Amino acid sequence: MTQPPGQPPQGAFGAPQDQPPPSGGFGAPQQPPAQGGFGAPQQPPAQGGFGAPPPQAGYGYPQQPAPGPYGTPGPYGPQPGYAYPQQQPQYFGGPGGPGMTPPPGGGGGGRFKGKPALIVAAAVAGLLVVGGTVYAVTGGGDGGKEPVARQSADPRTSGTPVNPGDGSGDGGADPEDLNAGRKSGDAKVLWYKSAPDAPASGADAPGMWITGKTAVKAAYKQVFAYQVGNGDPAWAPITFPQKICAVTSRKSADDKVVVAYMNGTSDRAKCNQLQEIDLDTGKKGWTATVADGGLFDSALSIGLTISGKTLMVGRSESGTAYDLGSGAKLYDKKKYGAACFPTAFAGGTGRLVEVASCGAGGGNEHDEISQLDPVTGRVQWTRAVKQGWTVERTYSVDPLVVYMTNEDKNAWNISVLDGKGAFRSEVKVNEKFAPRCGFAGLDRDLQGCHGVAADSDTLYLPTDVTGGGNEIVAISLTDGTAKWRTKSPTDESMYPVKVQGGRLVAYVRPSYDAGGQVVSIPTTGATHPTTGLLRNPQHTADIEDGFYDGALDWADGRLYLSATRLTGSDDAKEKLMMAFGN
Template sequence: MTQPPNQPPQGGFGAPQDQPPHGGGFGAPQSPPPPPAQPPQAPAQPPQAPAQPPQPQPGYGYPSQPGPYAQPGPYGQPAQPGPYAAQPGYGHPQQPQYPGQPQYPGAPGTPPAGPPASKGRTALIIGAAAAALLVIGGTVYAVTSDGGGGKKKPVAEKSDDGKQSSSGKPVDPGNGKGNGGADPENLNDGRKPGEAKVLWYKSAPDAPGSGADAPGMWITGTTAVKAAYKQVFAYDVGNGNASWDPIAFPQKICAVTPQKTADDKIVVAYMNGVSSRAKCNQLQQIDLDTGKKGWSGEVADGGLFDSAISIELTVSGKTLMVGRSESGTAYDIDSGRKLYDKEKYGSACFPAGFAGGSGRLVQVASCGAGGSNAHDELQELDPATGKVKWTQPVKKGWQVSRVYSLDPLVVYLTNQDKKAWNISTFTKAGKFRSEVKVDEKFAPRCDLSFLARDLQGCQGVAVDADTLYLPTNATTGANQIVAISLANGKAKWRVKSPADESMFPIRTEGGKLIAYVQPSYDTGGQIVSVPVTGGSHGTTKLLQNPSGSAEIENSFFQGAIDWAGGRFYISSTRLTGSDSSKEKLMMAFGK
């Protein structure tokens, strides 16, 4: 099979490009399926949700040639026989189905109206005008930049110990006097035999009518911590009592480290004002167990079009990486001391995103934006020094959209023009290892990222040394989890959800895959396990959440989930700001 006209052979990786659109495919924004039966009161919908779902477009996403692996692959690997026949609905990760919640364009499988915006490309757009308008799902967002070009070195400084109270009432202090701490709704009343308990739940703080972010959720051995709007809250993992007074910030929280350090530290970023020119550039380190505030600092802008209007925070070991529009700055997370900058390299390669964890730090760069050789590059960095360990170019037309795992490295790529996708895995040395060859629609739970690549913004996917675990998409009824070999990209086994609701991987531990089965409107969710050696014996139930709290459990918008110490935690990641009902912030279940 030859390269199509005007497509000279390119180095690097990415599925073959000679894939013309084909009718009846997958991956374009889908109309949502009929929702499961719901009580009359549906959860409030976030303001950015489109009023009507985008109409399906023909032919998005599956290879339409019989066997892109029937020729020498773009990774320089031996040719593979073609399992990719042109079949409707092939393989693309779809936007997850949340009971009672809207479908969103933009997560893997439902591409936005335009190509996914890299930070570098976004920066160019911002630089072209004082204020650019970004249209996503029918909603117009104002994007501004002050065009400042001066660099200022952030100064890390000590602040107070964080024991002050918030500016408003603490949310559910846990003494029965707050708005929910003593189970006023009797969620455990009428609990059926075998059902777990609601250990505690917390109502959300007031949020503006336009909504507010509630990013992150961190569980330590003693404390569950949650950020929401302008505050960070902490609760005892067992009984929900306040572990320390909420920490309040003068402006809204705009970024957090999704990971915590080995000694339970995080960093939170908040805005420096409320105007359209305000920046997400104020950093604060927090000890999760004590609530003490460590160092604080300000993120400087980079070059002319390299703004801190929107940033991302990534942790790898003792390194905090702060990503701007088209650069990054690394700090020592214990002291706030600046370590190094990651800036433009080569002729026109700008850092566009970072992913950290498992002692590894991966950078995705956008190269040659707008030119004939525009492409992405993957690099692994030494977290302590920023030294490049290896570089892997991505084939032209392909963009690294998500990082599913750092160790082993598993990335999800999209080709907007060819309406195709690819999931690839790599060795420690950055060499191509395999790519997924399973004929299925997948549906990890992925957050949206409007202005930047949220590389680690997916839940509902798990990886161990040899296997990738992905949930399938089911518009009605039970879905499956597919275990995919990292050696050859083929399915090893499948297991069906034990209920008529979708099931999502959380993690692997102790030789078992731990998964969450979503609740229905009248039945609580489940935590189940599956031996990583195979799903032939089905699932083993570890926890059955009570039916009396199913409606509340079902109402967590874009819920962050975790399983730790025999307890299950779920929390909202977005507050609607609706006054019509009391929003929930976080909930814990256990025996």
């Protein structure tokens, strides 16, 4: 393929800063130190992640110029294990390691039994107390508007019974009366749903999508929908013949998602059955069966990514794009160039990023990052990553912020690329950061990190907790230095959620004597303490924390929490979903 017009130069640009990841930390898999691997003794500085050897001519490759000034060793020496994202254990988010039994509870245990971490998937809703009057923060959602304060209709301490429901949306009297101990200024528990039955070995409950009308949740073989305000069933649950194995983590602009489920129960069963769903109506749209890509590229497991009006289905060594509206196949992304295989995709509004593994077994192993036209698949630019570096995550797609590791060097790097693929900057802050990242296993989950946010010129990362809470650090995408930092208002972790209306919204985890909080911080700088937006009740803090490894969202003044893994324990009274508001 010819080089796309306006192709930025390929080459040894931006030797990114090398930093060693920590060997553990709460939420990280506990592994014995390995020579040259994560947790090994610190290694001397290595060359940065970008600037791989020139790729051979082929599909998607720009012409290689002479090495640039950034092909030299990185100027920033290793620091003691910071910025490594906290990894969740292998059973998809719970405590313990591979093969460990998940704990009981709505999301699997609570923070008061070892302080596991809460994955933050989005933001929350809130209260604003002005002159002793309680106000509820409304508006915002995904529209980027500043939250608006309105007076709460019920600031009193009296309880309001909650319809618990079950996994099917049916309910009855609230046996716990979760609002009975609510204090003035506390948010209400609007509703909660008990989890459906799951196998004794456990089951996944991936995804959570909030629209202006419905809160939709997948669990095991079903997809449930509730009315956002009161939790009543919005439409009848959709039941699949086999377990759900993949979902689009984000919904489309017109509130559509795609769910994949297995085609059988045997060891050879594949995750290849696709179903489009309208979140507001529950109407099932188009269906498709994902074909295998080759001998070592089957659909045993897949990843689903939405970019504008395109659905990209990623296999281990290729991808297939579908029109999200009709289900029509658009194109395939296959092997190209010097044995380059597309292995992962990340999508945003009109932007699709591909990561490929190249040159395996040929002595020139390296990753490549490409930006694709979502509709046609045309390569807009490609950047090679220096040999030894692996692209693990995208902390943001637009702007593009990538997290990379070098196992041999026991190093990490966070780099920023501009809209044409040119190296823009790298994080230079000497800090131990701890965004919440699920365990990717054998497959790369480029968009599997939460608790990190970005706008056009700033990256917001949480530091690890060493006692007495943590901080959020605002990092310039222009030069990689810290612009400001803000400390958590409590002794618990605080995580970025999203930037909205010129302010950063963050979530503060609950403690044994207080519920979780939602706070906002002006993006122009933190010269004063955080501003409180929502305060959850103390008496439901343990329940709230039971979703520590689950999904979290904030929309229209409501906080939604849901489990992402069901234990299947008959002794556990598992909760599937919970909503706070006013």
